[in-house]
Amino acid sequence: MPKPKKPTEIEQIVAEKEEYLNGWKRAMADLDNYKKQVGKEKEMVVQFLKVNSVSGMLPIVANFEKAIGAIPTEQKESEWTKGIVAIKIQLDELLKKEGLEKMITVGQKFDPNLHEALLEEESEGEEGMILEEFEPGYRIGERVVKYPRVKVAKKRN
Numbered sequence: 227m228p229k230p231k232k233p234t235e236i237e238q239i240v241a242e243k244e245e246y247l248n249g250w251k252r253a254m255a256d257l258d259n260y261k262k263q264v265g266k267e268k269e270m271v272v273q274f275l276k277v278n279s280v281s282g283m284l285p286i287v288a289n290f291e292k293a294i295g296a297i298p299t300e301q302k303e304s305e306w307t308k309g310i311v312a313i314k315i316q317l318d319e320l321l322k323k324e325g326l327e328k329m330i331t332v333g334q335k336f337d338p339n340l341h342e343a344l345l346e347e348e349s350e351g352e353e354g355m356i357l358e359e360f361e362p363g364y365r366i367g368e369r370v371v372k373y374p375r376v377k378v379a380k381k382r383n
Contacts, residue, residue, distance in 0.1 A: 284372050333356065341378075347378070
């Protein structure tokens with residue numbers, strides 16, 4: 227039986243080079259994965275902070291809407307009223323820049339993951355369709371910040 231051949235010095239160096247190169251490639255892949263993970267975590271933190279800050283402003287938006295809706299007709303053209311409306315528009319624009327979107331609900335299919343049903347009403351229309359919105363809902367991206375409160379259609383008996 228022949229003796230196994232001893233690797234030459236060059237073969238040993240080539241084998242070491244391959245080992246080091248493979249280790250370097252693994253380390254680079256690990257670094258790339260780490261960077262991606264940190265990027266995702268950073269995005270999640272930013273989104274969380276946006277949702278928290280924006281959700282705190284939603285009651286203010288609702289109060290502005292109620293106040294503007296309660297302005298007597300004879301005062302709708304006053305400078306004071308126009309100022310209040312302008313402030314509301316500025317607030318809406320600020321929230322929109324932060325990614326806040328008002329959810330469209332009426333005429334949409336009810337989804338318990340996206341909507342809060344307060345009432346069901348018998349209807350000739352398709353069961354499960356949203357008939358009325360009592361309070362608007364808002365989202366940032368795919369994340370719901372405030373669930374809309376709605377009335378949902380059910381089949382007549």
